[in-house]
Amino acid sequence: MxxxxxxxxxxxxxxxxxxxxxxxxxxxxxxxxxxxxxRTRGEHLxxxxxxxxxxxxxxxxxxxxxxxxxxxxxxxGRLDQPQLKSTEILFDIxxxxxxxxxxxxxxxxxIRSALNALMDIGRPARIELLVLxxxxxxxxxIKADIVGKNVPTSSRQEVRVLMRESDGEDGIYLVEQGNx
Amino acid sequence: MALESRHLLGLEGVSKEDLTLILDxxxxxxxxxxRPIKKVPPLQGKTIVNLFFENSTRTRISFELAExxxxxxxxxxxxxxxxxxxxxxxxxxxxxxxxxxxxxVVIRHQSxxxxxxxxRVVRANVINAGDGxxxxxxxxxxxxxxxxxxxxxxxxxxxxxxxxxxxxxVARSNIHGLRTMGAxxxxxxxxxxxxxSIEELGVRVYHRLEDVIPSVDALNVLRIQxxxxxxxxxxxxxxxHRFFGVTKERVDRAPRPITIMHPGPINRDVEISADVADGExxxxxxxxxxxVAVRMAVLYLLGSSN
Numbered sequence: 001m002x003x004x005x006x007x008x009x010x011x012x013x014x015x016x017x018x019x020x021x022x023x024x025x026x027x028x029x030x031x032x033x034x035x036x037x038x039r040t041r042g043e044h045l046x047x048x049x050x051x052x053x054x055x056x057x058x059x060x061x062x063x064x065x066x067x068x069x070x071x072x073x074x075x076x077g078r079l080d081q082p083q084l085k086s087t088e089i090l091f092d093i094x095x096x097x098x099x100x101x102x103x104x105x106x107x108x109x110x111i112r113s114a115l116n117a118l119m120d121i122g123r124p125a126r127i128e129l130l131v132l133x134x135x136x137x138x139x140x141x142i143k144a145d146i147v148g149k150n151v152p153t154s155s156r157q158e159v160r161v162l163m164r165e166s167d168g169e170d171g172i173y174l175v176e177q178g179n180x
Numbered sequence: 181m182a183l184e185s186r187h188l189l190g191l192e193g194v195s196k197e198d199l200t201l202i203l204d205x206x207x208x209x210x211x212x213x214x215r216p217i218k219k220v221p222p223l224q225g226k227t228i229v230n231l232f233f234e235n236s237t238r239t240r241i242s243f244e245l246a247e248x249x250x251x252x253x254x255x256x257x258x259x260x261x262x263x264x265x266x267x268x269x270x271x272x273x274x275x276x277x278x279x280x281x282x283x284x285v286v287i288r289h290q291s292x293x294x295x296x297x298x299x300r301v302v303r304a305n306v307i308n309a310g311d312g313x314x315x316x317x318x319x320x321x322x323x324x325x326x327x328x329x330x331x332x333x334x335x336x337x338x339x340x341x342x343x344x345x346x347x348x349x350v351a352r353s354n355i356h357g358l359r360t361m362g363a364x365x366x367x368x369x370x371x372x373x374x375x376x377s378i379e380e381l382g383v384r385v386y387h388r389l390e391d392v393i394p395s396v397d398a399l400n401v402l403r404i405q406x407x408x409x410x411x412x413x414x415x416x417x418x419x420x421h422r423f424f425g426v427t428k429e430r431v432d433r434a435p436r437p438i439t440i441m442h443p444g445p446i447n448r449d450v451e452i453s454a455d456v457a458d459g460e461x462x463x464x465x466x467x468x469x470x471x472v473a474v475r476m477a478v479l480y481l482l483g484s485s486n
Contacts, residue, residue: 067208070220070480081182081484083204084477086211120217 002176006151006159009170015148016045019130020052022146027097030057032125034096036064038114039085041103044165045132049101064089066100071113093122099146103161105131108142133172135159183481187299187306190315191357199324199361206325206470206477212249213473222484223252228284229277232309233259236288238444239309239319242468243286246475252483255282270294274301284483287311305482310349318478319443320353322471324361326463327398329470330439335362340392342426343402343451344373346413350443354400355381368392369402369424372413389423389430398439401426404451417450427453437461444468 007015027033030053037046043065050063065088072082100114111129118127132148137155151159151174158175162168183198191199212220228247232240240256247254270289277285284305287295292312299306310316324334331337339358341351345367358365359382367378368386379385386392404420414420431438440452440462448454457464 070212070222081481083201084208084480086208088211116221120220121215 001178003160004174004176005171006174007149007172012170012172015132016048017052019132019146019148020049020056023049023099023128023130024053024056026128026146027099029097030059030061032095032097033099034062034064034091034093034124035099035101036066036089036093036118037101038110039065039067040166041161041163042066042101044163045103046099046101047165049099049130062091064091064093066114066117068110068113068117071117073109073113087117087121089121093118093124095123095125097126097128098124099128099130101130103132103163104159105129105134105142105144105147106137106159108138108140111142112140132161133159186482187295187308188317188478188482189295189299189306189308191317191320191353191360192315194317194357194360196360196362199321199357202321202474202477202481203325203328205481206321206474207329209473209476209480210470212476213469219249219251221251222480223247223250225253226283226483227253227255227281228286228479228483229255229257229280229282230309231257231273231277231285231287231289233287233289233294234310236310238468239288239316242471243307243309243318243475246472246479247286249472250476250479250483252284252479270297271301274298277304278302284479307478307482312349313347313352314349315353315356316349317353317357318471318475319350320357321478322467322474323350323354323400323441323443324357325470325474326441326467327358327363327439329466330463331397334358336364337397338364338366338395339398339400340366340368340386340396341400341402342368342389342424344404344408345369345378345402346373346375347405347408348402350400350402352381355383359383366392366396370414370420389426390433393430393434393438396434396438397436398441399426399431400441400443401452403443403445404447406447406450417447421450421453425449425451425453426456428455428459431456431461439463441467 035046035050037043050061067085067087069082069084128145130146131144134147135151135153156177160173162171282304286307286309288309289311292314294311295308345351366384442464
């Protein structure tokens with residue numbers, strides 16, 4: 001297994017700053033915005049983007065956390081069930097523009113699950129998808145509205161996003177499986 | 181993360197890790213129950229049969245709600261008016277279930293061990309919803325969940341089960357589960373309603389509420405079945421209330437607030453006085469809500485892994 005660093009801590013910070021600016025630029029009415037991060041790293045990313053928007057616009061955007069475990073299409077047949085955690089969206093998403101945040105966009109299946117989960121919670125006016133990395137290989141017709149970095153990958157590779165809150169460091173790595 | 185067993189037959193022998201997994205998962209389902217749309221999809225396409233050989237409206241409704249909220253297809257089977265009253269054996273009933281391609285079976289039966297028997301003859305996951313005087317594991321779990329929410333951790337807390345221990349599967353499931361989680365468990369009741377050698381399960385036995393109240397954190401008050409007043413095990417309901425009734429006067433003597441639980445249905449002013457049942461430390465309705473969450477957790481953990 002080999003690991004290549006794509007983005008370091010400083011680079012990640014700059015990317016997140018840019019993403020926050022893009023969210024604000026795309027949504028003139030920041031008051032109707034809400035940010036929902038998909039557990040686990042999407043959650044940290046969502047908080048950081050909300051923090052940055054607070055600095056830019058001096059407004060608190062509500063942040064929620066979405067657990068998609070119950071909506072996965074690969075639950076059956078898995079011996080290692082993922083631990084179910086709570087969804088914590090403590091505000092009404094109906095009528096809001098929800099920016100759905102995840103770290104890596106790959107097959108699109110996670111996003112499909114997340115969309116279903118969101119619809120069960122309320123009826124947002126709009127949902128926008130923000131991802132830190134788009135690595136391609138979509139299996140569903142899903143496209144991100146705001147992308148931090150496009151990383152062309154092969155199916156043998158994996159993109160690993162590390163964040164201080166859960167991993168103790170910030171960075172994006174490209175991991176090569178097997179003996180390439 | 182998956183449970184060690186394919187079935188939930190009792191809390192005896194279930195590891196601390198598995199109990200913790202069920203309770204943590206149940207906490208996440210509590211959040212689902214607060215949503216405007218309370219349905220989630222993980223058991224879509226699964227068929228669950230509720231086999232109730234003994235009447236129990238509330239346990240059945242709680243299971244059925246849990247099943248439907250996980251998007252399972254649900255079939256109910258009540259013994260009265262069914263093939264059982266026509267003389268069919270449990271084994272034949274089981275074979276018929278098997279032939280109908282059922283994925284999970286929830287069974288309530290008057291005989292201890294019926295769920296264990298079923299688990300050996302069918303491929304479906306079996307969940308015990310109460311078997312004879314043996315166990316009622318999901319009730320034990322919901323009691324544990326309620327106590328954990330109220331007190332943070334079960335480790336070291338003193339829980340006393342009060343009442344008719346002899347005829348109580350709830351007491352047995354409480355004892356096994358709570359002891360595995362590190363709680364200190366005692367039982368209190370008249371000696372005629374105390375099973376012989378109950379101490380061997382690792383509990384202390386009291387015969388006076390006054391003796392247990394100074395050190396207890398929670399009382400789990402069992403229902404006195406009204407039909408037992410003619411059994412000769414205690415003289416009268418009034419006398420039972422006088423000696424073992426959980427009254428305001430008794431709990432007010434405690435040095436700290438005592439959490440009050442009851443598996444329902446309540447006989448007001450028999451085993452518990454109305455003011456205690458409705459008092460600020462009563463978590464009786466919390467237990468009912470947690471019952472649905474805990475059953476969702478068990479069904480989800482057993483049902484979505486195969």
